Amino acid sequence: MHNITTPATAETDPLLPADAVPLGFRFAATRAGIKPSGRIDLACAEAAGGTTAAAMFTSNLVVAAPVTVGRRNLVESRGAVRAVIVNSGNANCATGAQGLAAAEATCQAAAALFACPAAEVVPSSTGIIGVPLPVDKLLAALPQLQTSLASGADAFSAFARAILTTDTRPKVAHRAVVIDGKIVRLAGAAKGAGMIHPRLSPPHATMLVYLFTDALADAATLRSMLQGGAEPSFNRISIDGDTSTNDTVLLLASGAAGIPVPAEHAGFRQALDAICHELALAIVEDGEGVTHVVTLEITGAPSDADALVVAKAIAHSPLVKTAWAGNDPNWGRLASTIGASGVAIDPVKLTITLAGLPVCERGERSPRFDETAVHAAMSERRFTIAIDLAVGDGSCRFWTTDLTTEYVHINADYSS
Incomplete structure (x- = not known):
């Protein structure tokens, strides 16, 4: 199995190699x-x-x-x-x-x-x-x-x-x-x-x-x-x-x-x-106005379905998404959203890392939390947030984005 990516350089350039298009x-x-x-x-x-x-x-x-x-x-x-x-x-x-x-x-x-x-x-x-x-x-x-x-x-x-x-x-x-x-x-x-x-x-x-x-x-x-x-x-x-x-x-x-x-x-x-x-x-x-693409890795949920509920709660929270837009390491918004998701969790077991950096351990601010380092990690276009609920075997991987003023402008003016 192979894949070849050929970037297009103009609006009329082919997006695939000549032999990549299926027959028929x-x-x-x-x-x-x-x-x-x-x-x-x-x-x-x-x-x-x-x-x-x-x-x-x-x-x-x-x-x-x-x-x-x-x-x-x-x-x-x-x-x-x-x-x-x-x-x-x-x-x-x-x-x-x-x-x-x-x-x-x-x-x-x-x-x-x-x-x-x-x-x-x-x-x-x-x-x-x-x-x-x-x-x-x-x-x-x-x-x-x-x-x-x-x-x-x-x-x-x-x-x-x-x-x-x-x-x-x-x-x-x-x-x-x-x-x-x-x-x-x-x-x-x-x-x-x-x-x-x-x-x-x-x-x-x-x-x-x-x-x-x-x-x-x-x-x-x-x-x-x-x-x-x-x-x-x-x-x-x-x-x-x-x-x-x-x-x-x-x-x-x-x-x-x-x-x-x-x-x-x-x-x-x-x-x-x-x-x-x-x-x-x-x-x-290519999301509208997107400046950050965030991978959510949820583990330790009661079930896979519960892990997905948590991921979606985070992905759809304006408070969380706007924090990402500002590179703001406000992990408390994540914890609050997880707790409000409806999934049965034990707050004292919650662990959160951002780009591999600890921000929350056992439901509290990590003693190893380095705000400057986390802010720098969030300044990158892509980063991963790993959340361990530590109450079960359920897991989920989910991809989402930040919410920026450009998104608001695009959609405020969409029909006009």
Whole structure:
């Protein structure tokens, strides 16, 4: 298994090596006029006949129209997908019957272009909520999108850039696995910078993730693999604690490499897990206004689920996150948040270290606490906070960010 990272130096440079894009897919992007900026805002991924898919969607009860339609289509098609249509600049959420009609019209128009049932089209949207999608612009741009489809790194890169909103950069990852002497490729593209606290559930500003492989696998196998990869990655990140209405993770397998991959294949699962992890961290790194990326390592919890509760309580605390923004070694905010999390702890057993430096021992200020050293450690962009509750065997690793004035400015002005 190998991975090669090639940084792009310009907006049109390929984001992946030429041989990294999975076989059996073509990609395209164009300007449909949905974004006021005039930048590319409509993307398509065409899949070869026989492509199978699995998806995980937001658990938010306010659900965007493309999520409703995409979920239904995957059930109706039994996991068969021929095209993915993604628009950025408008979430098509809280738009009522008009929004559902727009998502359905998108699928029908794409189905006519790709000569497939409408149920084999998955729509996605990202952007502002509560504003009707200008679907006429989208439909008018679809034929141009279809005629410009191409395989290869340039086309994949255009797809990855077209799905962005407040992101400052595209996010891609890839792996290759050798199976029976042949190469199976995996590649993924993601967007997300704010409104990030995914709580993905099985098929039932936003995180969108599209994963492609040329392996041969049925939909049930893909579902098993996707759920295994998403739980310790996309479901373990948070920027602001807000779960989007449009969160989507879609895994497609074209089978073009001709290599069947069973659910238990360790090498393939490791590659998929690695891509999920890499993309999840890329989203956190590109968080709106972020100046610190913090890894939370929770141990000694009553259970793994309790450890996750503690991690989320910390990750979503404005008091804690603003302290991080100011490089303030105020560990008391951590202790207070842990105690208020609802998890049964024994305060006198609590231990906290920051970047390996002791700040709290047995529920009190550590006698080895060096405020100057901790402040210096917090001045780095990345640091780890380790918390040992010492009451059980539960553990969790979680990635989050600080909360800065720039985040406030971005979101105070988002719709205007």
